[in-house]
Amino acid sequence: MPNRPHIEFVQAQMLPWRRLGPGLARTDAEYKLLSHDVATGACSVLMRYPPGWTREGPEHLGAAEEFYVLDGGLEVDGRVYAADCYAFLPAGWTRHHMASPAGCVLLAFFDAEPVLHAGAGDGRAEADPAAVPFQNVLHMAWDMTLNDPKLRHLGIGRKDLRRDPVTGERTFLSLILPQSEPPGRRGPTERHPVVEEAYVVAGSLTGPHGTMHPGAYFWRPPGIAHGPFGSRWGAVSLVRFVGGRHVNLWSTDEAPFAFDAPYAPVLPPDLAHLALVPYVAAAAW
Structure with missing residues (x-):
């Protein structure tokens, strides 16, 4: 069971932007830490990529990543995640090329410490039926069914x-x-x-x-x-x-x-x- 302190609620505007640090990309990205599990490293963050941000692989994360784009856009291996796009990528998902030509702000959720590992994953993440590689939420219909x-x-x-x-x-x-x-x-x-x-x-x-x-x-x-x-x-x-x-x-x-x-x-x-x-x-x- 996830173990994080009760937060209810904080406005993200009140939290500081932190730099990911040099060496992670051609241009540094930033994040706001919304909540964090100190035992597992799982965390929820706001990510901000500056215009022109790029990162080259192949590489993979040791954590499942779930994200929703709030503004701008992020390109991952030729797929463009514009505002209101969503993905759930299981741990081990290979990333060959990432870029944000015009900048991007997104919500991201990781179920473990989001550590990058060099090289491609073993392919199991891409074959996982739980994966949601891409979803344009803007084009989805609202379900107005009352369930309670x-x-x-x-x-x-x-x-x-x-x-x-x-x-x-x-x-x-x-x-x-x-x-x-x-x-x-x-x-x-x-x-x-x-x-x-x-x-x-x-x-x-x-x-x-x-x-x-x-x-x-x-x-x-x-x-x-x-x-x-x-x-x-x-x-x-x-x-x-x-x-x-x-x-x-x-x-x-x-x-x-x-x-x-x-x-x-x-x-x-x-x-x-x-x-x-x-x-x-x-x-x-």
Whole structure:
């Protein structure tokens, strides 16, 4: 089971960009560390590639990589991942050539320390049925099917990006409709038996810890009660359920909801100072 501290929530704009360092590419790339498992090296990051960034292989990662392009574009072995493109590449996936002619910002998730190894992988990653080599999410249709009546007020839509048939892990875009709030401004809380991780791509979403704007990120360990939620003008988030199959477990009592809920985050010690920093919604990263 993934072992990371509860983060709910931090605006990525409040985190520093860090350089990957010389020698990794012709031009340095940068990253923001959203969360990290110190035991395994697994991590979630924002990556920023400057215009003209290139990297030559062959090489492969010792970790599975999942990424979603937020802005710009990334080329990998002739395949162009423009904004709103997604991939899940199992550990060992060979990369011969990577480039970002105009620059790129993307979300990336690694299930182990993302260490690069020289040379091609053994080919098993490319043959893995769990791989999602390329998906243009912009061209996918929203699934507006209601799968939990207790979430009816949010009018949730989904675009499924990945669902592991063995582990039940799942990644999807979540759409919440504008002017949605719990009936009577109260509602039950929910829990999941697995990790829920999310990054707000667009819009805003309000819950008991305040209002999340584009760039908001949380890592919620199993069993943490959360909600209810609402949105003034809608929201789109990338959501991952990590470590098993997603199930909603509802409380019998109800909690209040308010659109003016103050920022009251749950943060680990190294991020605790961010609770004192006021955030004004601006750029998305």
